[in-house]
Amino acid sequence: xxxxxxxxxxxxxxxxxxxxxxxxxxxxxxxxxxxxxxxxxxxxxxxxxxxxxxxxxxxxxxxxxxxxxxxxxxxxxxxxxxxxxxxxxxxxxxxxxxxxxxxxxxxxxxxxxxxxxxxxxxxxxxxxxxxxxxxxx
Numbered sequence: 001x002x003x004x005x006x007x008x009x010x011x012x013x014x015x016x017x018x019x020x021x022x023x024x025x026x027x028x029x030x031x032x033x034x035x036x037x038x039x040x041x042x043x044x045x046x047x048x049x050x051x052x053x054x055x056x057x058x059x060x061x062x063x064x065x066x067x068x069x070x071x072x073x074x075x076x077x078x079x080x081x082x083x084x085x086x087x088x089x090x091x092x093x094x095x096x097x098x099x100x101x102x103x104x105x106x107x108x109x110x111x112x113x114x115x116x117x118x119x120x121x122x123x124x125x126x127x128x129x130x131x132x133x134x135x136x137x
Contacts, residue, residue, distance in 0.1 A: 020134045 056062065056073045063072030081087040091099055104124075113120075 017134055021136055024134070
């Protein structure tokens with residue numbers, strides 16, 4: 001038990017849970033109001049960005065400097081596959097593992113370790129911490 005709880009015996013877990021739930025509800029209320037306003041502004045910004053992109057296209061320019069600031073258009077390219085089996089073969093054939101990102105699928109690793117408790121992959125690091133979940137009754 002923490003020192004704060006030891007020092008104040010009148011603070012019971014019931015009161016702490018009640019306060020926590022009340023605070024969480026207030027945060028949700030504030031967050032919803034913020035999200036609503038933020039989404040309106042984001043939609044307006046998208047319209048302005050579309051107009052600026054159109055300006056660049058119509059005037060065959062990549063950037064424009066104004067008295068208020070600079071804007072320029074960029075190209076963002078995304079790559080994906082709809083055929084992972086073929087992509088896997090391609091990567092192996094061309095010895096190009098750098099085409100993939102290095103990360104471990106958390107759920108699959110947890111399941112693997114549960115199914116194989118005596119097998120530990122070399123170099124695997126594990127970090128666990130306790131948390132608290134509060135539910136309304």
